[in-house]
Amino acid sequence: MITAQDLTKRYGGKTVVHDLSFTVRPGTVTGFLGPNGAGKSTTMRMILGLDTPTRGHATVGGRAYAAHPAPLHEVGALLEARSVHPGRTAHHHLRALALTHGIPRSRVDHVLDVTGLTDVAHRRVKGFSLGMGQRLGMAAALLGDPATVVLDEPVNGLDPEGVLWIRNLLKSLAAEGRTVLVSSHLMSEMALTADHLVIIGRGRLLADTTVAHFVRQSGAGTVKVVTPEAETLMRLLSAPGVDIAGPTPGTLEVHGTDAEHIGRTAAAHGIPVFELTPDNASLEEAFMDLTRDAVEFTAAPEGAVA
Amino acid sequence: MTTATTTVPYRVTPTGVLRSEWHKLRTLRSTWITLVATSALTLAMGAGISAAYDGSGEGELDTVVLVLLGTQFAQVNLGVLGILSTAGEYSTGQIRATMTAVPRRLPVLWSKAAVLAAITFPLTLWTNLLTFPLAQSFLTGTDHAASLGDPGILRALIGNAAGLALLAVLALAIGALVRSVPIATGAFIGLVMIVPEVLAMLPYDFVDDAVRLFPGRALETLTTAQQLPGSTSPGTALLAMLLWTVATLAAAALVLKRRDV
Numbered sequence: 001m002i003t004a005q006d007l008t009k010r011y012g013g014k015t016v017v018h019d020l021s022f023t024v025r026p027g028t029v030t031g032f033l034g035p036n037g038a039g040k041s042t043t044m045r046m047i048l049g050l051d052t053p054t055r056g057h058a059t060v061g062g063r064a065y066a067a068h069p070a071p072l073h074e075v076g077a078l079l080e081a082r083s084v085h086p087g088r089t090a091h092h093h094l095r096a097l098a099l100t101h102g103i104p105r106s107r108v109d110h111v112l113d114v115t116g117l118t119d120v121a122h123r124r125v126k127g128f129s130l131g132m133g134q135r136l137g138m139a140a141a142l143l144g145d146p147a148t149v150v151l152d153e154p155v156n157g158l159d160p161e162g163v164l165w166i167r168n169l170l171k172s173l174a175a176e177g178r179t180v181l182v183s184s185h186l187m188s189e190m191a192l193t194a195d196h197l198v199i200i201g202r203g204r205l206l207a208d209t210t211v212a213h214f215v216r217q218s219g220a221g222t223v224k225v226v227t228p229e230a231e232t233l234m235r236l237l238s239a240p241g242v243d244i245a246g247p248t249p250g251t252l253e254v255h256g257t258d259a260e261h262i263g264r265t266a267a268a269h270g271i272p273v274f275e276l277t278p279d280n281a282s283l284e285e286a287f288m289d290l291t292r293d294a295v296e297f298t299a300a301p302e303g304a305v306a
Numbered sequence: 307m308t309t310a311t312t313t314v315p316y317r318v319t320p321t322g323v324l325r326s327e328w329h330k331l332r333t334l335r336s337t338w339i340t341l342v343a344t345s346a347l348t349l350a351m352g353a354g355i356s357a358a359y360d361g362s363g364e365g366e367l368d369t370v371v372l373v374l375l376g377t378q379f380a381q382v383n384l385g386v387l388g389i390l391s392t393a394g395e396y397s398t399g400q401i402r403a404t405m406t407a408v409p410r411r412l413p414v415l416w417s418k419a420a421v422l423a424a425i426t427f428p429l430t431l432w433t434n435l436l437t438f439p440l441a442q443s444f445l446t447g448t449d450h451a452a453s454l455g456d457p458g459i460l461r462a463l464i465g466n467a468a469g470l471a472l473l474a475v476l477a478l479a480i481g482a483l484v485r486s487v488p489i490a491t492g493a494f495i496g497l498v499m500i501v502p503e504v505l506a507m508l509p510y511d512f513v514d515d516a517v518r519l520f521p522g523r524a525l526e527t528l529t530t531a532q533q534l535p536g537s538t539s540p541g542t543a544l545l546a547m548l549l550w551t552v553a554t555l556a557a558a559a560l561v562l563k564r565r566d567v
Contacts, residue, residue: 049409050567066409070316083402092333099326100407101316140403144316
């Protein structure tokens with residue numbers, strides 16, 4: 001469990017994070033969303049005690065990160081920028097971190113295995129691709145068998161296989177009862193992995209909500225269905241809060257429910273479906289509208305002076 | 307994957323941090339290159355200078371200072387090694403991983419200093435104990451002929467090793483203070499080699515006295531077997547170096563604790 005209370009960070013005259021309060025609960029994946037420069041990385045650095053908040057505080061498992069006797073067992077972190085000496089091998093990098101906590105060598109081998117780095121464990125990090133670097137960062141995050149995982153843009157630089165691996169890993173970590181906070185600037189990516197959303201813009205909290213609620217509220221989440229039995233499926237799907245349009249024969253645009261429910265309903269009644277497409281572009285738009293408003297809101301007073 | 311609810315006896319301990327820092331230092335190729343190069347240079351220069359010595363002209367130079375002229379390189383080499391272990395972590399980003407593992411931060415600085423001292427002191431001591439007899443094999447019959455048992459010789463050889471170890475830790479502290487390898491290297495070389503030379507040109511007696519307590523000059527005093535009348539005693543020189551190092555390390559600790567990583 002992560003709790004941020006009135007977190008504020010000022011660098012010189014610039015306020016990067018502004019009175020940010022939110023809670024990240026165990027057992028779910030919480031997406032930490034915001035455009036680049038919104039203050040996501042700074043917030044994560046404050047949670048990990050790398051940056052000291054100007055005001056407010058952040059706790060992990062009820063205590064400040066630095067107050068835990070075994071910090072790596074409490075929180076595993078993958079930070080955006082690379083945090084490895086390029087001249088050291090992956091194995092030695094993890095081993096050095098493990099030694100601080102008395103984490104056994106077998107655990108180092110285990111996380112190298114989980115992240116698929118066993119074959120390159122004794123190669124120097126210098127020669128690693130961006131994706132391999134991210135995997136090493138994940139290995140370091142998992143090293144202490146942490147109750148909470150904090151990941152800053154973990155899919156950056158990963159190939160499609162790597163992206164899928166991260167998605168499944170995050171879900172399984174949450175399913176094991178861990179707290180998972182993962183940042184991204186892509187709403188579509190978060191819609192696939194996260195259950196809960198904390199959205200910030202210009203260092204301020206814009207939304208603290210569930211993915212399902214955000215999708216419903218934003219009016220996004222239209223699912224396009226192509227089926228020869230459009231009328232039958234329309235009747236089966238109709239329910240309070242579900243809005244169905246049929247712009248062309250054989251095509252439905254469904255609002256208020258998700259692709260999974262539509263697919264299952266169709267299958268249960270033996271209705272063939274040729275296409276079932278969630279409209280993530282409109283989801284991305286809703287997210288951009290939300291953050292754009294925040295940008296305009298904070299920029300307005302300056303404009304008024306000029 | 308094991309579950310998060312299992313209680314695991316992991317814990318950050320001073321010994322753990324010490325072992326981690328030792329592991330970090332020994333798993334970098336540059337560490338071994340620097341250490342081997344430092345020893346080899348000291349030995350080679352000691353032998354070379356002694357072999358070329360014609361038995362006259364350098365009489366005013368102390369015998370141990372002459373034999374250990376390689377110290378000039380050793381202090382830069384070992385200084386850079388110290389700077390890389392602290393400032394180097396900021397340039398690679400390793401510092402984020404280090405400080406996430408040990409968020410109390412200060413044990414990292416103490417461990418880095420202890421590990422560096424523990425490796426540089428014995429290394430330079432053994433190098434000196436090998437260089438001296440090697441150089442002496444060329445110096446028999448000259449005015450620099452001496453043996454390990456002569457007064458002051460062993461003390462100077464040990465003093466030089468202690469001084470070099472302290473200088474390395476001083477450089478490490480400067481690296482932690484400024485967090486940049488080039489700036490720290492410049493500051494270290496400036497403090498040890500340039501500032502005393504510049505200050506010595508000023509025509510004031512008290513400046514002369516103060517300059518003798520600068521780390522580079524104090525190291526020279528420590529390396530001297532035959533003390534000149536009126537010069538600083540080896541004990542004072544060692545104390546001066548200790549104070550420089552401790553003060554810089556304390557400043558580095560304060561900055562490390564206060565500033566964002």
